[in-house]
Amino acid sequence: xxxxxxQPTFDDWRTRARTLVAANIAPEEVIWTHDTDAPLLPGWRxxxxxxxxxxxxxxxxAYVPPAFLSIAAQVAMHRDSSRWGLLYRILHRLSHGERHxxxxxxxxxxxxxxxxxxxxxxxxxxxxxxxxxxRVAREGVAHYIAFHRPDHLILPAAAPxxxxxxxxxxxxxxxxxxxxxWNARTLNxxxxxxxxxxxxxxLEELWRTYYANIFNPARVKVRAMKKEMPVRHWxxxxxxxxIKQLLREAPGRVEQMMKATPNRKSPAPxxxxxxxxxxxxxxxxxxxxxxxxxxxxxxxxxxxxxAIFGEGPADAVTMLVGEQPGDNEDLxxxxxxxxxGQLLDACLxxxxxxxxxxxxxxxxxxxxxxxxxxxxxxxxxxxxxxxACRPWLRAETDRIEPWIIIALGATAAQSMMGxxxxxxxxxxxxFAGTPWGPGFVATIHPSALLRIPDPxxxxxxxxxxxxxxxIAAKQIERSAR
Numbered sequence: 001x002x003x004x005x006x007q008p009t010f011d012d013w014r015t016r017a018r019t020l021v022a023a024n025i026a027p028e029e030v031i032w033t034h035d036t037d038a039p040l041l042p043g044w045r046x047x048x049x050x051x052x053x054x055x056x057x058x059x060x061x062a063y064v065p066p067a068f069l070s071i072a073a074q075v076a077m078h079r080d081s082s083r084w085g086l087l088y089r090i091l092h093r094l095s096h097g098e099r100h101x102x103x104x105x106x107x108x109x110x111x112x113x114x115x116x117x118x119x120x121x122x123x124x125x126x127x128x129x130x131x132x133x134x135r136v137a138r139e140g141v142a143h144y145i146a147f148h149r150p151d152h153l154i155l156p157a158a159a160p161x162x163x164x165x166x167x168x169x170x171x172x173x174x175x176x177x178x179x180x181x182w183n184a185r186t187l188n189x190x191x192x193x194x195x196x197x198x199x200x201x202x203l204e205e206l207w208r209t210y211y212a213n214i215f216n217p218a219r220v221k222v223r224a225m226k227k228e229m230p231v232r233h234w235x236x237x238x239x240x241x242x243i244k245q246l247l248r249e250a251p252g253r254v255e256q257m258m259k260a261t262p263n264r265k266s267p268a269p270x271x272x273x274x275x276x277x278x279x280x281x282x283x284x285x286x287x288x289x290x291x292x293x294x295x296x297x298x299x300x301x302x303x304x305x306x307a308i309f310g311e312g313p314a315d316a317v318t319m320l321v322g323e324q325p326g327d328n329e330d331l332x333x334x335x336x337x338x339x340x341g342q343l344l345d346a347c348l349x350x351x352x353x354x355x356x357x358x359x360x361x362x363x364x365x366x367x368x369x370x371x372x373x374x375x376x377x378x379x380x381x382x383x384x385x386x387x388a389c390r391p392w393l394r395a396e397t398d399r400i401e402p403w404i405i406i407a408l409g410a411t412a413a414q415s416m417m418g419x420x421x422x423x424x425x426x427x428x429x430x431f432a433g434t435p436w437g438p439g440f441v442a443t444i445h446p447s448a449l450l451r452i453p454d455p456x457x458x459x460x461x462x463x464x465x466x467x468x469x470x471i472a473a474k475q476i477e478r479s480a481r
Contacts, residue, residue, distance in 0.1 A: 001031055006084070008034045008153065010076035017088050027092050032084035064094045067102060074117040077153045086112060105432030105439035106317075106403040106479040114433030123151045126230070127158045133171055144171040147193075155180055156189065163187050274298075274388040283399040285314055288392070292365055298388035300366035300381070305330045310361025310396050317479055318358040318472070319402035319437075320344075321393070323411040323445060327376050330367035335360050340447040344408070347446065347462070351469035353476065359400050363415040364389045378447075386415050397436050403479045405437050406472050409445030416440070428468040430475060439475050443468035 002025060006012040013032075020030060068090070075083050090109050093101050104110055133144035144166075150158075155173065159180035162173065172181040174193040181188045275297030280287050289309040295301060308325040311334060320336075328338030336344055348355050364385055369376040381389075393415065397405070407413040410423045416436050423442050431440040444465055452458040 002029055003031050003033055004084075006032065006034050008076075010073045013076060013084055013087065014072075017091055020088065021092055021095050027085065027089040030085070030088060032081075032088070063099075064091060065099075065102060068094060071102075071113060071117045074120045075113060077120050077157060078116045079152045080116065083116060086116075103430060103432065104475070104478055105430065106475050110432065111403075111438040114438060118433060118435070120152050120154060124154050124158055126150075127154060128161055131162070131173060133166075133169075141170060144169055145174065146171070147174045150175055150177075153177055159187055159189075274391055276391040279391055279395050283395050285310075285396075285399060288395055288399070292392060295365070295392070297391070298366075298385045300364070300368050300385055303369070304366035306333055307365045308333060308335055308362065308367070309365065309392075310335060310359055312359030312361075312400075313357060314359075314400065316357060316359035316400055317403045318353065318476055319397065319400055319405045320355075320358050320360045320408060321405060321412040321416070322360075322362045322408045324362050324364035324378075324381055325367045326378060326447070327367065327369065330376075335362055339450055340445070343446040343449060347466050347469055350466050352473045353469060359396070359402065361393070361396055363393055363412045365392055381411065383419070386411060390415060402437050404439040404441065404472055404475045405434075406469070407440065407442040409448065412445075413442040417442070427464070428471050430471065441468065441472045441475070 002020070004016045004020065006016050072087050072091075075087060086109065090101065090113060093109070101107065102110060105114065127148055127150050131146045131148050133146045136143050136145055155175050155178050159173065159182070162171070162180075163182045166182070168184060170182065170184050172179055177192045179190045179192060181190065275295050278291060278295040278297060280291045282288075292307040292309050295307060301307065304325075308329050310319075312319075322336060322340075325335060326338045326340065329335055329341075335341070345355055348358075364381045366389075367376075368379045368381050368385065370379050371377075405416070407416060407423075410421075413421050413423050413426075417431075417434065417440070421442070423444060427443045428441065432438065434440045444461065446465065449458055449461050449465065452461055
């Protein structure tokens, strides 16, 4: 066994890893350790030799995709000590015949890697949003200090953003692991510290006043607020001290706002911004399916017969996401049971995907239609309706945790990947590490095939549809192996 003793930084890991992989040292033969007393700062190097084999190793460098270096630099900031072994294991696989490993998002190592990188990126976003400076006097010059408790070792990566944002200020940000100081010219790092020495100042009251003025009592969603502003950060956010008071006063303020609204003889309750307020604490599929019938997140419930929730195994590897229920689904209470669903079943079978093992749902849960005589004609949901229903889709994916999501049609794909996503351009591509899961493939909706009048064009589109499904099927097979 070889002990690779490093400083806990990406640069130091990369130096050691290059030497080890060049010497063809297998991942299971390496134990990664670092000095627990070492400061968690960039540029501090540990020069301890790891083994005699290291000094005699050849210096050829294995090729790895540039994307790996970017992701590895993020994962190196994760607090989990197993990150070094994971990074080396993937590096070794990339350089020993698995050059396209990162494209297999459902590979356990790749899935773990992408999940760790996503947590680090989220932590960086939270630090940029939640740092609050206090003004102090230092040698007669105004200096600003802040304390933040990140989940991971992100201060060296986050500090340059603050240097650009507050370039003319002199400030110091303390974390338990390290500190960063900007003197309006250079950025320097030091040891960590606690928050006990940071006192209130005039800026605290300004933050509270600002937050009280932007607080909308008619849009109170406590669960969503705690998700975006985790409670663990409240101790360093001055505005959180007035949240309980604002929540107590919210009902009365809403009533006052409604009474003050002109040209309203009988004020009606303000509509919900989206479905988040109707989602229960439990993400059991049975509980969610019952709760969705009471959803009033948009106006589609007014005309639809019922909300159509997803169906399938709770541990499904594959999730199929369509646009919205059709006329048959609205009446039957199940997704994909009409002509489009029958065509989907046939194409899935041809691609080698067992629908009974998939979880099937829609981006929008109520049927939107135009009444034309006795017929109800499908109408495309608008952006407001798609956005309002997204919390239900998020609850489903959080519960299922699928390895691969197959989006059927532009509405489903754009609901999950953003309005800039184009199925015509990106169909059949495997997207790894999306916010919705480790693997994502988009293709056309089966109803689009039914609307093509020309038989030759319809058959060509069907072949493309099946080819896209087969790409997803390969990902499913790899996850099984």
